[in-house]
Amino acid sequence: MTKRQGNILERVSRIVGKNNKLGKLIAGYGKLREANYISSHFSTYLEPMLATDDELRKQVYQIRHKVYCEELGFEPVNELGIEKDEFDDFSQHCLIHHLNSDKFAGTVRIVRPQQETEQLPIQKYCLSSISHKELNPFLFDRKDICEVSRLAVPLHFRRRQMDKFAGAATGVINQQTYSETELRCFPFIAVGLYFAAAAMALESGIKHAYVMMEPRLARSMSFVGIRFEQIGPVVEYHGKRAPYYINQELLSKNLTPGFAKMLSDIRTKVNTLSQ
DSSP states (O other), X not given: OOHHHHHHHHHHHHHHOSSSHHHHHHHHHHHHHHHHHHHHHHHHHEEEEEOXXXXXXXXXXXXXXXXXXXXXXXXXXXXXXXXXXXXXXXXXXXXXXXXXXXXXXXXXXXXXXXXTTOOOHHHHHSGGGOOOGGGOGGGSOGGGEEEEEEEEOOGGGGOSGGGOSTTGGGTOOOTTTOOTTOGGGSOHHHHHHHHHHHHHHHHTTOOEEEEEEOHHHHXXXXXXTOOOEEOSOOEESSSEEEEEEEOHHHHHTXXXXXXXXXXXXXHXXXXXXXX
8 A cells, every 4th residue: 555545544534533334444454554564664674583503692692792791881891792691591592683784683582490590680689679479480480481681782773863862772762753653763673672582482381571671661662562560669780670570461462453463473483483
């Protein structure tokens, strides 16, 4: 459908209203068109890749070193140029591949403890910040929990003017430039990384996911319908952060049709890669 055709449909919708059969039909068609456009826009330029071998995992650690060590100073710079910690040994990693440049545009991981000695980062370092007694990760079986962490978007892929703001490196959406109708301004890389993490968790049958993040990041994720539940107060942990929780129900019930389809398509791709 062309932009002109879309404008015609919008004018007809305003004339006939939304509370009759024709108006509802036009509205439904518009949502379907939006859903297909959002997902196809992502898949035209970007694709998720699971880091299942040493070379791809090295790419993950190098991106994290550039963002977390060299740029943000969260961890010390090292001669190897990689950022790796104890949790990586029981984590699943995903990269976002930029098709046009054949470069990696970001990375994220889900930490999945399996053994008695393994914990989530939030359990080891920030457990006292969790005040929601019913959602403490120690209440659930290890196979049912994960933590989303180490999301990183390299500087090269944040060169647009709307991406030059504090927090862009770790996935914050700029509230000043976000617009559902201006998709060219939308941070598809950051959202794609969150959806890739969700896809890895869903495909692994994980029921409960945790993340330590800035409250503004949680707010910005709500723009696309990803509604995290805050389960404790803000504490000092690489800046002001709070513990958050999400599960499949919280994730799926608030997504708009466009982003629900984008998640579905990413999940299908992740499922194919993991086989």
